[in-house]
Amino acid sequence: MCLALPAKIEDCLDEIAWVRLGDARMKVSLVMTPEAGVGDWVLVHAGFAIHQVTEDDARETWMIVTEHGLMEKPGATSPDQKAETA
Amino acid sequence: MALLETELADLATTIGRPVKLMEVCGTHTVNACRSGVHSFMPKAVDLISGPGCPVCVTAQRYIDALIELGRRNDTIIATYGDMLRVAGAGGSLEVARSEGADVRVVTSALEAVETAIKNPERDVVFAAVGFETTAPATASAIITAANEKLLNFSVLPAHKLVIPAMKALLSDPDIRIDGFLCPGHVSVITGGDVFGPIVKDYKKPCVIVGFGANQIMEGIVHLVRQIAVPEAQLENLYPEAALSRGNPIAQELIDRVFVPGMAAWRALGEMEESGLDIRPEFGKYDAVGRHGISFGEDREPPGCRCAEVITGRCKPLDCSLFAGVCTPIYPVGPCMVSSEGSCQAYFRYRRHELKSPMARVRVEV
Incomplete structure (x- = not known):
């Protein structure tokens, strides 16, 4: 339920940001984390940043989801599988 | 360890x-x-x-209503990917799509709003499932649709709250x-x-x-x-992300658009204040009223024990359909469909514990 992945903000314009999530670049809303800006790390769930995290925590979480568990290979899933709820 | x-x-x-x-x-x-x-x-x-x-606890009646809506020519269903293959009484969204229904997978509620903006002649219905983590995204999409004065976007709400469950x-x-x-x-x-x-x-x-x-x-x-x-x-033990009071902006989004209401759960039935209803001031974005949806009965697939799995009464390995009749390729119940479902998790990683010969059948997932 509700998997959220850490991503780094590369660009932003108002409440919309482009983030780097593994090999993928995606558009997310910053409406719930208005203080986050370019260079910051956020947890992304269903196209929305839900929490700002430190880079150390983001890297640790990324290691957990890629090495131990929750994603087989980020960016390697089918388009339908990538869009899972939560 | x-x-x-x-x-x-x-x-x-x-x-x-x-x-x-x-x-x-x-x-x-x-x-x-x-x-x-x-x-x-x-x-x-x-x-x-x-x-x-979220997919596993979504009541059968909701799946059926979504499929029925999808079969209307003037409607686009926008859904998260893991809802596609959940079986309703008359097939799944994936089957409906193969028969011509316009069902589109989105990664975000805002993508559903964008679909409505790009298709002004069609009605876009967003299938809003998920728990508290996902509900603010739906709320934000509804607020965006209201700001854009969209007339062709609505949400079929099925958000659930964890504590009542x-x-x-x-x-x-x-x-x-x-x-x-x-x-x-x-x-x-x-x-x-x-x-x-x-x-x-x-x-x-x-x-x-x-x-x-x-x-x-x-x-x-x-x-x-x-x-x-x-x-x-x-x-x-997760203080770096989970604060004691949470994200106040996300909570405000939920409160602005939704009000706790009765929700129908697979396995747990109808429970008061266990879901989120769209507030009357955003009523025109509620697909239930907009499309005159009447929900039918919940009928579980014969032999399927998802309801017991969800409530911890049994484990996937106890179900006679598990790994034989019911697999991720041909799922019978939602717990085998969703990548977060217990049955799929057990199928992927623990089916060797099954004593029946079917456990040894290799199925690529």
Whole structure:
């Protein structure tokens, strides 16, 4: 339920940001984390940043989801599988 | 891990009775199965899955209504991918799509709004499933649609709230749960404090954990330590993301657009204030009224035990359909469809434990 992945903000314009999530670049809303800006790390769930995290925590979480568990290979899933709820 | 395993075994011996722990979150279920956490459990400690997979707890009537809507020529259904293959009474959204229905997978509620903007001549209905983590995104999409004065966007709401489900499980005398591993990312939104009533009123230990195998194992040890005392506390082992009061902006989004209301759950039935209704001021974005939807009855697929799996009454391995009739390629119930469903997690990582010859059938997923 509700998997959220850490991503780094590369660009932003108002409440919309482009983030780097593994090999993928995606558009997310910053409406719930208005203080986050370019260079910051956020947890992304269903196209929305839900929490700002430190880079150390983001890297640790990324290691957990890629090495131990929750994603087989980020960016390697089918388009339908990538869009899972939560 | 070895130290935790030893401590867990010692604690289980001290307690001297069977202990049942529930991981509420589907992502915890998947990672516990994947990383072999179950193999570290002493015999007396049973780790069971809970109702934390949004697709799995979505009532059959909702799936049926969505498919019926999708079959209308003027409608586009926008949905998260894991809803596609859930079987309704008359097929799935995937089947409806193969028969011509316009069903589009989106990764975000805002993508559904963009679909409506790009297709002004069609009605776009967004299938809004998910728990507290996902609900603010739907709220934000509805607010965006209102700001854009969109006339062709609506939401079929099926959001669920975690605490009512936990209370329902605790109120059932057939399901005896000693403690909960609480969902980390629900807590990011709601704040960890929402689990307070489970500790205070039901005297059940609650531990909020992250998603790594070590974090899950540590959470289990913390729960069993409490049970050994015995005491009931709320502990937060995921403080870097889950604050005690959560994300206030996300909570405001939910409150602005939704109000707690009755929700129909697979397995748990109808429960007051366990879901989120769209407030009347945003009523024109509610697909139920806009499209005159009347929900039918919930009919479970014959032989399917998803309802029992969701409530911890049985495990996927106990279902006679598991891995034979029901596989991720040909799923019968939602728990085998969703990547967060217990049955799919067991199929991927634990089906070798099944004694029947079907367990040895190799099916690529």
